[in-house]
Amino acid sequence: MKRISVLATFILLLVFVACNQKSQQKETMENNKNLANNPFMQTSTLPFQAPDFSKITDSDFAPAFEEGLKSQLAEIEQIANNPKIPTFENTLVALEKSGELLTRVNLVFGMLAGANTNTVLQNLQEEIAPKLAALQDAITLNSKLFKRIKKIYKSKDELNLDSESARLLEYYYDEFKRAGANLSEEDKEKLKKLNEEEALLSARYTNQLMAAAKAGALLISDKKELKGLSESSIKSAALNAKANGSTGKWLIPLQNTTQQPALQSLENRNSREQLFKASWTRAEKGDANDTRETIKRIATIRAEKARLLGFPNYAAWTLQNQMAKNPEAVQTFLKKLIPPATANAKKEAEDLQALIDKGKGGFQLQSWDWNFYSEKLRKERYDLDENQIKPYFELFNVLENGVFYAANQLYGLTFNRRTDIPVYQPDMRVYTVLDQDGSEIGLFYCDYFKRDNKSGGAWMSNLVGQSKLIGTKPVIYNVCNFTKPASNEPALISYDDVTTMFHEFGHALHGFFADQTYPSLSGTNVARDFVELPSQFNEHWALYPSVFKNYATHYKTGKPMPHELVNKIKKSVNFNQGYGLTEILAAADLDMEWHTITVDDKISSVDDFEKTALKNTDLDLPQVPPRYRSSYFLHIWSNGYAAGYYAYLWADMLDEDAYAWFEENGGLTRENGQWFRNTILSRGNTEDLNKMFIDFRGKEPDITPMLKDHGLIEK
Numbered sequence: 001m002k003r004i005s006v007l008a009t010f011i012l013l014l015v016f017v018a019c020n021q022k023s024q025q026k027e028t029m030e031n032n033k034n035l036a037n038n039p040f041m042q043t044s045t046l047p048f049q050a051p052d053f054s055k056i057t058d059s060d061f062a063p064a065f066e067e068g069l070k071s072q073l074a075e076i077e078q079i080a081n082n083p084k085i086p087t088f089e090n091t092l093v094a095l096e097k098s099g100e101l102l103t104r105v106n107l108v109f110g111m112l113a114g115a116n117t118n119t120v121l122q123n124l125q126e127e128i129a130p131k132l133a134a135l136q137d138a139i140t141l142n143s144k145l146f147k148r149i150k151k152i153y154k155s156k157d158e159l160n161l162d163s164e165s166a167r168l169l170e171y172y173y174d175e176f177k178r179a180g181a182n183l184s185e186e187d188k189e190k191l192k193k194l195n196e197e198e199a200l201l202s203a204r205y206t207n208q209l210m211a212a213a214k215a216g217a218l219l220i221s222d223k224k225e226l227k228g229l230s231e232s233s234i235k236s237a238a239l240n241a242k243a244n245g246s247t248g249k250w251l252i253p254l255q256n257t258t259q260q261p262a263l264q265s266l267e268n269r270n271s272r273e274q275l276f277k278a279s280w281t282r283a284e285k286g287d288a289n290d291t292r293e294t295i296k297r298i299a300t301i302r303a304e305k306a307r308l309l310g311f312p313n314y315a316a317w318t319l320q321n322q323m324a325k326n327p328e329a330v331q332t333f334l335k336k337l338i339p340p341a342t343a344n345a346k347k348e349a350e351d352l353q354a355l356i357d358k359g360k361g362g363f364q365l366q367s368w369d370w371n372f373y374s375e376k377l378r379k380e381r382y383d384l385d386e387n388q389i390k391p392y393f394e395l396f397n398v399l400e401n402g403v404f405y406a407a408n409q410l411y412g413l414t415f416n417r418r419t420d421i422p423v424y425q426p427d428m429r430v431y432t433v434l435d436q437d438g439s440e441i442g443l444f445y446c447d448y449f450k451r452d453n454k455s456g457g458a459w460m461s462n463l464v465g466q467s468k469l470i471g472t473k474p475v476i477y478n479v480c481n482f483t484k485p486a487s488n489e490p491a492l493i494s495y496d497d498v499t500t501m502f503h504e505f506g507h508a509l510h511g512f513f514a515d516q517t518y519p520s521l522s523g524t525n526v527a528r529d530f531v532e533l534p535s536q537f538n539e540h541w542a543l544y545p546s547v548f549k550n551y552a553t554h555y556k557t558g559k560p561m562p563h564e565l566v567n568k569i570k571k572s573v574n575f576n577q578g579y580g581l582t583e584i585l586a587a588a589d590l591d592m593e594w595h596t597i598t599v600d601d602k603i604s605s606v607d608d609f610e611k612t613a614l615k616n617t618d619l620d621l622p623q624v625p626p627r628y629r630s631s632y633f634l635h636i637w638s639n640g641y642a643a644g645y646y647a648y649l650w651a652d653m654l655d656e657d658a659y660a661w662f663e664e665n666g667g668l669t670r671e672n673g674q675w676f677r678n679t680i681l682s683r684g685n686t687e688d689l690n691k692m693f694i695d696f697r698g699k700e701p702d703i704t705p706m707l708k709d710h711g712l713i714e715k
């Protein structure tokens with residue numbers, strides 16, 4: 001082997017270093033060039049700073065996230081290390097202004113990751129979740145930053161802050177304390193690791209569940225097994241199968257809930273059982289999509305976090321900033337509802353069994369029979385057939401002449417459809433929202449049809465938040481999972497779907513009417529057990545006479561729904577309420593049971609834990625399964641409703657009492673709508689939420705209207 005001289009070696013080393021530097025410089029220049037071309041690096045030039053989906057590609061997200069994380073961390077360090085005396089302006093206002101790039105990319109990513117995902121986005125979701133958690137910890141566990149906030153907080157009485165600024169100071173001080181700002185440095189490091197692991201597992205859970213739902217769809221080989229479904233539904237199932245590579249068969253996709261829409265119509269009992277069990281076991285197949293080990297670890301992490309933060313369980317920690325305040329208040333509230341709800345459900349089960357026996361069915365009522373026979377009983381009692389009413393509920397007619405019309409009558413809003421705003425799916429719609437004086441207040445997107453790459457359920461969120469400080473107006477979207485019709489056919493939906501549209505647009509109104517200076521307090525950034533008030537309250541207008549007659553028109557003839565059919569719907573509103581309330585109570589109970597475990601509780605089996613939890617609270621009715629089973633309970637494992645699913649029922653109490661106020665004061669009028677807007681919808685999180693409701697209602701919330709609405713006491 002030939003040796004190389006020392007001088008020659010040195011020269012080669014210099015050449016290598018020079019080449020390496022040039023390579024690094026070239027890579028840096030290339031990265032800078034790519035960032036310069038990245039659509040997230042600059043504020044969008046579209047109306048309301050709406051994202052330009054025609055320019056956004058999957059590859060844009062990762063570098064934008066990295067740059068956003070880096071820039072916000074630098075901003076936080078600058079605020080924390082500011083040598084000047086801490087002031088409201090140089091600390092809290094600076095915090096509110098920080099993270100502009102990260103917020104921009106994260107809001108768009110959140111929309112696509114939930115509504116239009118793919119492998120690239122799913123992988124990035126798992127990669128970025130712990131980094132976002134780490135950044136949050138870098139903010140709330142920063143000792144220097146908390147010291148500045150604490151100093152401002154201690155002198156709050158001398159600052160002469162306006163009410164919203166005073167609320168912001170209170171908000172930051174409480175949030176930092178809740179997040180562990182007072183922990184020792186050693187415990188902070190433990191908490192950071194737990195937060196990162198939880199974030200990763202929650203993102204993984206979301207992806208597992210979406211894959212499980214897709215894989216769990218029921219494939220039917222014989223069309224006869226679909227007897228009872230409408231022709232439109234059968235065509236849709238055939239298209240689903242074809243898209244899945246099973247031409248000549250029929251595929252029924254799974255929705256996020258336990259019960260599935262097709263169970264209401266399928267006449268073949270074996271088909272019903274197969275579909276129900278496909279739903280029930282979707283995430284429990286012992287494969288890569290089985291979520292049970294994931295949720296066991298998430299629950300354990302949360303219990304460990306609670307102990308570290310000085311609380312007996314996760315629910316006790318997380319409920320501090322909710323209206324309920326603690327688990328005991330939640331459990332007391334639920335206990336008021338469980339006995340009458342389950343009593344009603346048992347009576348309904350007896351009625352359904354009698355119907356089965358009357359038809360000489362020769363079997364005992366099971367979970368997969370409930371919706372089918374309750375629909376038969378509803379037809380028998382009220383002569384109401386779901387297929388009779390669907391032709392009067394064409395999706396976009398409901399939206400424009402129902403949902404939008406109610407918003408116009410109550411709040412003076414009008415809506416102009418836009419075709420110049422890029423979207424990520426061709427069947428989406430976009431509207432400019434105009435206030436009563438004609439000024440533009442925001443942009444509304446709707447994405448209504450189910451896809452395999454969309455999470456189940458329905459939700460609302462922002463693409464751009466409202467803030468006077470930042471100078472932005474709301475860009476808001478609603479996502480649902482309605483069955484897409486075959487080509488050139490109308491999208492006819494059920495009355496339940498109609499109420500879902502009104503519900504999600506109630507959230508949107510809460511966001512559109514936001515009138516806050518600070519982003520952290522704006523719009524829907526309120527407690528979970530308050531955030532569902534505007535959405536559930538908005539459902540009431542779906543059946544309000546003047547609204548209903550404006551949209552419930554036949555899609556072919558344009559004629560309004562006949563009075564006798566309208567009356568049948570009204571009479572049947574309280575039908576099956578025992579079942580509906582019990583399945584939600586069962587889910588709320590499971591949520592609380594999972595989040596009141598301690599670190600000493602060892603969960604060996606998710607299924608056994610679930611059975612015991614339901615039995616302990618008298619919610620183990622065999623024919624009434626929870627609305628969500630533990631293994632596919634997306635709300636609590638990934639969507640921010642941990643120890644908070646009860647919020648739907650708590651907010652139901654608020655919304656029924658709010659609607660009672662409207663009934664007492666003349667119903668749907670502009671004056672009443674303006675009062676609700678002024679006192680609730682436009683207030684964000686600018687004051688104590690209990691006080692906010694009392695200021696609107698004139699008294700503490702009353703559970704009586706809720707009990708009446710659910711048929712638990714006489715009206």
